[in-house]
Amino acid sequence: MTEYTVTFLPQGITVPVKAGCNVLQAQILAGLRPDAPCGGKGTCGKCRVMLEGREVLACQTPVDRNMTVRTADQEQHKILTGGIQNQLQPDGTDDYAMAFDVGTTTLVAYLLDGHTGALLARSSCINPQSRYGADVISRIQHVLDGGGDAMAACVRGAMEELTAEAARKAGIPPERITASSVVGNTAMHHLLLGIDPGPLVTPPYMPAVFKAIEKNGARILPNIAGFVGGDTVGCMAAVRFDRLEELSLLIDIGTNGEMVLGDKNRRIACSTAAGPAFEGARISCGMRGAEGAVDHVAVQDGEIVYHTIADAPPRGLCGSGLLDLVAVLLDREIIDESGRLEGGAYRLCDNVTLTQKDVREVQLAKAAIRAGIELLAETMGVQTADIRRVYLAGAFGNYMDPASACRIGMIPPVLLDRIVPIGNAAGEGAKLCALSRAEFEYSRRLAAGTEFLELASLPGFQDCYVDSLEFCEEEEA
Numbered sequence: 354m355t356e357y358t359v360t361f362l363p364q365g366i367t368v369p370v371k372a373g374c375n376v377l378q379a380q381i382l383a384g385l386r387p388d389a390p391c392g393g394k395g396t397c398g399k400c401r402v403m404l405e406g407r408e409v410l411a412c413q414t415p416v417d418r419n420m421t422v423r424t425a426d427q428e429q430h431k432i433l434t435g436g437i438q439n440q441l442q443p444d445g446t447d448d449y450a451m452a453f454d455v456g457t458t459t460l461v462a463y464l465l466d467g468h469t470g471a472l473l474a475r476s477s478c479i480n481p482q483s484r485y486g487a488d489v490i491s492r493i494q495h496v497l498d499g500g501g502d503a504m505a506a507c508v509r510g511a512m513e514e515l516t517a518e519a520a521r522k523a524g525i526p527p528e529r530i531t532a533s534s535v536v537g538n539t540a541m542h543h544l545l546l547g548i549d550p551g552p553l554v555t556p557p558y559m560p561a562v563f564k565a566i567e568k569n570g571a572r573i574l575p576n577i578a579g580f581v582g583g584d585t586v587g588c589m590a591a592v593r594f595d596r597l598e599e600l601s602l603l604i605d606i607g608t609n610g611e612m613v614l615g616d617k618n619r620r621i622a623c624s625t626a627a628g629p630a631f632e633g634a635r636i637s638c639g640m641r642g643a644e645g646a647v648d649h650v651a652v653q654d655g656e657i658v659y660h661t662i663a664d665a666p667p668r669g670l671c672g673s674g675l676l677d678l679v680a681v682l683l684d685r686e687i688i689d690e691s692g693r694l695e696g697g698a699y700r701l702c703d704n705v706t707l708t709q710k711d712v713r714e715v716q717l718a719k720a721a722i723r724a725g726i727e728l729l730a731e732t733m734g735v736q737t738a739d740i741r742r743v744y745l746a747g748a749f750g751n752y753m754d755p756a757s758a759c760r761i762g763m764i765p766p767v768l769l770d771r772i773v774p775i776g777n778a779a780g781e782g783a784k785l786c787a788l789s790r791a792e793f794e795y796s797r798r799l800a801a802g803t804e805f806l807e808l809a810s811l812p813g814f815q816d817c818y819v820d821s822l823e824f825c826e827e828e829e830a
């Protein structure tokens with residue numbers, strides 16, 4: 354079969370590629386990590402590259418000759434690595450331990466002193482599986498189409514690289530790291546371990562494997578349901594959920610929105626299909642939280658003003674900026690309660706225009722989260738106003754303005770002053786388990802003692818979801 358070469362700049366990498374491949378596949382072959390939220394379907398527009406002076410979609414451009422392709426410079430994504438901290442009590446059986454938080458979007462690794470629990474180094478990267486799609490469904494589909502080995506290998510490879518990088522930063526030989534733990538959502542768990550993810554996309558959407566796994570010194574936290582995984586268990590471990598006196602809600606908004614409501618007596622978890630809107634996918638100017646992303650929008654002296662990450666020229670809108678912009682436009686009545694955007698589009702600045710379709714995506718995402726909160730409360734037999742504390746985990750929860758989340762009705766406004774961002778709590782849970790067997794056992798008990806609520810099976814789900822689509826919250830605030 355005919356072979357061509359593709360050279361990627363500025364990386365200076367040349368790879369041989371068989372005719373019939375496209376440029377996106379060539380990028381993957383070259384070991385690059387292209388942003389491809391739609392998984393190469395040609396719908397997201399995020400895989401643009403320059404070819405012979407023209408901008409083209411890498412996934413839609415066949416390699417039919419030798420080519421030189423210029424890609425976007427490797428972006429420095431802002432990845433949340435900090436968060437609440439617990440008093441760690443290491444077993445002291447290993448000199449060094451790694452804790453991994455394998456997220457759909459990002460991987461974060463922590464190198465810990467096995468005796469003191471001190472954090473020695475941290476490393477992070479975009480999950481290389483993003484090349485197969487931003488959302489877990491595209492990736493599962495890729496595995497079901499026969500790509501399971503590549504899917505597992507790329508994430509394992511990235512974990513090895515992160516380990517090597519952290520060891521280098523700490524000045525220790527990587528082979529002295531003899532313990533590790535992993536948290537991840539159920540799909541990440543299955544894709545990493547090479548477990549068939551088919552059951553996750555077939556009713557009743559349950560994991561093929563629930564239980565905590567210990568393999569070659571690695572402790573892998575258990576799953577609760579198909580879309581409530583070890584990352585949620587890690588968050589629960591970090592806040593000591595089963596010891597909470599007050600009714601509390603834990604929300605982790607990532608590519609999905611997982612939630613747990615309860616206290617020391619009872620805990621119920623659910624997952625909402627919030628979709629990746631808040632991570633920039635499916636939003637016309639959406640981008641991840643990287644340099645040049647508009648991350649906050651506010652009104653100052655009557656004017657709408659914005660801030661970008663690293664004060665760089667605006668390139669797009671990340672989740673927190675998107676939330677703020679919609680909240681501000683609601684206050685200005687440029688968006689009405691039904692979500693209609695005056696004129697069909699709002700131009701914030703160069704490169705950032707919010708469209709009607711974007712507003713609809715926000716409505717779908719926020720309604721999914723709000724419906725989850727309402728139905729958890731109903732199942733628990735409480736009112737949302739009874740919730741005393743809202744723990745917001747994850748990057749989006751950390752950077753977003755809670756007032757905007759309440760303004761658009763994603764979180765009930767009555768809870769505004771009870772919101773506590775807790776950063777990368779899943780990673781914190783992973784650290785606890787990497788250092789201590791008792792903590793790993795604790796995570797098992799937490800998972801086993803948490804009920805799961807399948808929202809879509811509730812008779813009231815559809816009505817609650819539809820009711821939550823509108824933006825009519827102000828009077829409740």
Ligand code: FES
Nearest residue numbers: 395397398400412
């Ligand atoms: S348009 Fe090419 S990956 Fe989405």
